[in-house]
Amino acid sequence: MEDEKQIRFTQKKVDDSWKQSVESDKGKVSPASEESPSASVSFAEFLTSLGVQSLAHMGEIENPATGQKTKNLQAAQEIIDLLMLLKEKTKGNLTPDEQSLLTNLLAELQIRFVESAR
Numbered sequence: 001m002e003d004e005k006q007i008r009f010t011q012k013k014v015d016d017s018w019k020q021s022v023e024s025d026k027g028k029v030s031p032a033s034e035e036s037p038s039a040s041v042s043f044a045e046f047l048t049s050l051g052v053q054s055l056a057h058m059g060e061i062e063n064p065a066t067g068q069k070t071k072n073l074q075a076a077q078e079i080i081d082l083l084m085l086l087k088e089k090t091k092g093n094l095t096p097d098e099q100s101l102l103t104n105l106l107a108e109l110q111i112r113f114v115e116s117a118r
Contacts, residue, residue, distance in 0.1 A: 043094070043098050044097070044098060044101055047083070047086075047098075047101055047102055047105055048101075048105075050079050050082065050083055051083075051105045051108075051109060052064075053079055054076045054079040054080060054083075054109050054113075055076075055109070055112065057070075057071070057072045057073070057075040057076035057079065058071060058073065058076045058112060058113060058116040059071040059116060060112060060116070071116065073113070073116060073117055076109075076113055076116070077113065079109075080106070080109050080110060080113060083102065083105065083106050083109070084106060086102065087102050087103070087106060090102075
């Protein structure tokens, strides 16, 4: 006769200790938030940095890396498109101040882009 293989069923044990860990961590300050305020970037600062990059690509301001005013309208358009995408994807998830900043920044950049392209 062939050797019969025995199949053993083991009882699964669910480890719920992670739930306790999460509960105990609630309300604690994370190490990242203990760093200086300049260590983290806010959404408004992120939007502003994209706006500055777009202006630099339009030749409106000096490129911080080179100190020169140069035009690269394709790069400026890509940043404006990125901001439009962010506006669409973050709809309903922004604070009123963030929404206002994004809307106004986009409008200003689009106007300046059209003027730069002339």
